[in-house]
Amino acid sequence: MVVDQLSPAEVDRLFHALADATRRDIVRRVLVHEQSIGELARRYPMSVTAVQKHVAVLVEAGLVTKNRRGREQRVSGRPETVRTAQRLLDELEQVWRERFDRMGSVLAGPTTQEEPT
Amino acid sequence: MVVDQLSPAEVDRLFHALADATRRDIVRRVLVHEQSIGELARRYPMSVTAVQKHVAVLVEAGLVTKNRRGREQRVSGRPETVRTAQRLLDELEQVWRERFDRMGSVLAGPTTQEEPT
DNA sequence: CTGATCTACAACCATTTGGTTGTATTTAAC
C-alpha cells in the first residue's frame, strides 16, 4: 500500500518536473516517440539550451531518458515514472477515502473512535 | 476524455503545489480533518508565517480551502482537486498507451483497425 | 478593559528557476 522507494526529495523533483507546461508537453511528445533535443527545440519559442535544461530536469525526475545516437541525443519517455506519480496521488486520495469511510462508520453508529492528537 | 477547464498555468500551480514535502504533508493532514494554521504550524520546524505561505500556495492550487472560524482559520482538503491531478496524469499515461496500442497493431498484422474516434 | 492567542502582511534575504548568449566538442557530409 505504501508506494515508496522514493525519498521526499525525489517526489519533489517529480512533481516539480511536471509543474511546467513546456516540460509536460515534452513528456507527452516523447511518450509517443523519441525525439532529439533539436527536434524538440524547434517546437518551442525558446533556445535549444533552454530545452536542454528542461530535458535535464525531466531526466533527473526520471520522466525521460536520453540516449545518444550518433551526434544526436534521443529523448524518450518513461511511462513507469508517470505511473509512480499516479500512485503517489492515489495514496493521497486514499487518505481521504479512509476518512470518508470512518465518517460512514459514524453515521452507522457510536462505536467509532477519534484518533487522539 | 479531455480533462480541461484548467489552463496550463493552473496545472502549473497544481503540480507546483505538490512539489514540496511540507505542502504534501499539510494536504494529507487536512484531508483527514480540518486544522487551523497554528495547529499545522506546530508540526513543522518552521514559523507560522512559513506555514501560512504554504497554505496560500495550496489554496491557489485549489488543493485546500480556508474557512474562518472565530479567530482561527480552518484549513480543509479538497479531494476533487487531487482527483483532477490524477486525471491529468491519466491523460499523460493514455498518450503512451495509445502508442503502445499502435505498436501492438503493427505486431498483430496489417488487418487490425483502430477504433474510430 | 486587559492580556493572550491566532492570523495577516510587509519587508527582507539567500537560493533556485527559467531563460539568455557565447564558446567548445563531437559527429556527419562533402
Next chain:
DNA sequence: GTTAAATACAACCAAATGGTTGTAGATCAG
C-alpha cells in the same frame, strides 16, 4: 580536411521560491 550540425556547458540575469522577523488587527478569556 573543412565545414555544418547537434549537443554541451559556463556565465550571466531577472524573477520566483521558501524562509525569516517585526508589526498590527481580531477575537476570546477573565
